[in-house]
Amino acid sequence: MSDRKKGSILIVGSGLIGQSWAMLFASAGYRITLYDTVEQQVTHAIENI
Numbered sequence: 001m002s003d004r005k006k007g008s009i010l011i012v013g014s015g016l017i018g019q020s021w022a023m024l025f026a027s028a029g030y031r032i033t034l035y036d037t038v039e040q041q042v043t044h045a046i047e048n049i
Contacts, residue, residue, distance in 0.1 A: 006030045014045035023049055 006029040011018045014036040022032045026049065036042045 008033065010035060012036075014042045019045045019048055 008031040009025050010033045011022050011025075012035050014022075014034045018034060018036070022034060022045065026032050034042050034045055036045075
């Protein structure tokens, strides 16, 4: 893995697609922020990730 400093990514929507992108970017070393209008959906996404 590169020594290059990774950035942050904001993902709007924490459903199936948002979770998939979050897992992909997190595994690549990025810091992820999830946003959804339904707080329970974000909690569920974090548990799955």
